[in-house]
Amino acid sequence: MSDISILFQKQFHDWEMLNRNYAALKSIKVKEFKIDSARFKVQFNPARIISSSAKVDEKSIKERRCFLCSENRPEEQAELDWNNDYTILINPYPIFPRHLTIPSKQHEPQRISGRIAHMMNLAAYLDDFTIFYNGPRCGASAPDHAHFQAGNKGFLPFEKDYAKGKMTEIKRIPGAAMFILSDIARIAFMIQADNIEAGEELFNILYQALPMEDIDVEPMLNILCWNEKGKWIIAVFPRIKHRPTCYFADGNNNLLITPASVDMGGVFITPLEKDFNKVTAYDIKNILDEVCISQETACHIIERIRN
Ligand SMILES: [Zn+2]
Numbered sequence: 001m002s003d004i005s006i007l008f009q010k011q012f013h014d015w016e017m018l019n020r021n022y023a024a025l026k027s028i029k030v031k032e033f034k035i036d037s038a039r040f041k042v043q044f045n046p047a048r049i050i051s052s053s054a055k056v057d058e059k060s061i062k063e064r065r066c067f068l069c070s071e072n073r074p075e076e077q078a079e080l081d082w083n084n085d086y087t088i089l090i091n092p093y094p095i096f097p098r099h100l101t102i103p104s105k106q107h108e109p110q111r112i113s114g115r116i117a118h119m120m121n122l123a124a125y126l127d128d129f130t131i132f133y134n135g136p137r138c139g140a141s142a143p144d145h146a147h148f149q150a151g152n153k154g155f156l157p158f159e160k161d162y163a164k165g166k167m168t169e170i171k172r173i174p175g176a177a178m179f180i181l182s183d184i185a186r187i188a189f190m191i192q193a194d195n196i197e198a199g200e201e202l203f204n205i206l207y208q209a210l211p212m213e214d215i216d217v218e219p220m221l222n223i224l225c226w227n228e229k230g231k232w233i234i235a236v237f238p239r240i241k242h243r244p245t246c247y248f249a250d251g252n253n254n255l256l257i258t259p260a261s262v263d264m265g266g267v268f269i270t271p272l273e274k275d276f277n278k279v280t281a282y283d284i285k286n287i288l289d290e291v292c293i294s295q296e297t298a299c300h301i302i303e304r305i306r307n
Pocket of ligand 1: 066067068069106107108144145
């Protein structure tokens, strides 16, 4: 049995709340939509209210105790060391049947710069999982503590759907290629790499080409990364907005949806049942159009990459 399976078994046995939350996930309500050729699921997941409504402004973050630092973690939470720099934990508020949180051992800000190789190494180590990264203004509920998350491979529709989109090659180097993906309801940049160095090189080229506002500490993005037969696939979803207008709307127009990597991967989370019942494919498409980059911005990014 793998170290991860042992960790799950141990936590299911020792931590009642976690056990209950994973059991509840099995009977959770899900509905499905198709937009373009892409499949989307909506998951009614009340336990995610903590994350979806998390205050991530600077003041609120400073005033709370960091829940990813080892001294503040629940007593029942077991951990597995990985590569000296990270700790693998089981996420007690799951979206996936197997959901991990992987914080850095240091309390240091959430940044992808210098960490994409860590993400790729994790994807090779956790080869049954898809690894994901939420930028500090794109869904991370701990923007002050660097971390990744991981969920069972095959759970996110995007992992299969990307192949149905239109992939246009924009850059190739020995060992890796970068593509722009369109026609699947949101724009993503895809990197396919035979080795970590080449994948990292192309990711850095993309990172430098992404737009940034004055208030940003890094380009707004969500990332999915997984390993397939020894090769890496990295999907980067550039973002222009954290929370959509409907998140702040009053009355019947309100939808408590905070899109992050999982949503970009095709699974939208609604912590409130009223939202689960009323959300439509039209709403999902509107949210994607609002928080993702436009075709025009994508063209500017491609120009910068090619020049
Ligand atoms: Zn911390």
